[in-house]
Amino acid sequence: MVRILLEILFDNLGVTLDEEKFESLTGLKMVNMNFYPSCPNPELTVGVGRHSDMGTLTVLLQDGIGGLYVKLEQGVEDEWIEIPPIPGALVINVGDTMQILSNGRYKSAEHRVRTTSSESRVSVPLFATPKPSEKIGPLPQLVESDGVAHYKQVLFGDYMKNFFGKAHEGKKSLDFAQYDDSA
Numbered sequence: 001m002v003r004i005l006l007e008i009l010f011d012n013l014g015v016t017l018d019e020e021k022f023e024s025l026t027g028l029k030m031v032n033m034n035f036y037p038s039c040p041n042p043e044l045t046v047g048v049g050r051h052s053d054m055g056t057l058t059v060l061l062q063d064g065i066g067g068l069y070v071k072l073e074q075g076v077e078d079e080w081i082e083i084p085p086i087p088g089a090l091v092i093n094v095g096d097t098m099q100i101l102s103n104g105r106y107k108s109a110e111h112r113v114r115t116t117s118s119e120s121r122v123s124v125p126l127f128a129t130p131k132p133s134e135k136i137g138p139l140p141q142l143v144e145s146d147g148v149a150h151y152k153q154v155l156f157g158d159y160m161k162n163f164f165g166k167a168h169e170g171k172k173s174l175d176f177a178q179y180d181d182s183a
């Protein structure tokens with residue numbers, strides 16, 4: 001399924017996703033099992049703080065409780081919509097790696113989870129990510145047509161270390177692959 005989705009996303013960029021590229025982008029799969037206990041006062045707790053996922057694509061199974069929100073638009077503060085649970089449906093998140101690779105054409109989804117006062121919640125995301133030893137950067141074909149690389153090449157292991165080494169703060173994780181143009 002991840003392969004089919006990536007093929008479509010790459011097709012749309014006019015770039016062929018060969019076997020080697022697919023492997024380099026999805027060589028590491030991680031599954032989390034999240035349990036969110038109910039909280040008498042959900043306003044006072046953070047389920048999962050706002051963040052984007054670091055990998056290529058995330059496939060998420062959520063139960064029927066709800067509470068997953070995605071930020072509508074970059075730059076607009078606090079416009080969130082809930083991604084309601086649909087029986088039998090999976091949620092797909094575009095991750096930071098896909099944003100970097102596509103030279104910014106695809107935007108990683110900023111999301112967060114709120115708990116409820118009455119029911120606990122379970123979700124199971126599968127993260128398809130590059131292996132730590134992979135280098136990631138904008139696809140050369142896109143840099144050529146755009147005339148500029150919006151992100152630098154980074155070792156995915158370093159990206160991961162930075163991602164997990166800091167508290168989630170929206171899409172700040174992407175700063176790690178940004179050129180420092182303050183110099």
Ligand SMILES: O=C(O)CCC(=O)C(=O)O
Nearest residue numbers: 032034062068113123125
């Ligand atoms: O529980 C969810 O619906 C999302 C969890 C999540 O965003 C994550 O584990 O990265």
Ligand SMILES: [Fe+2]
Nearest residue numbers: 051052053111
């Ligand atoms: Fe997430």
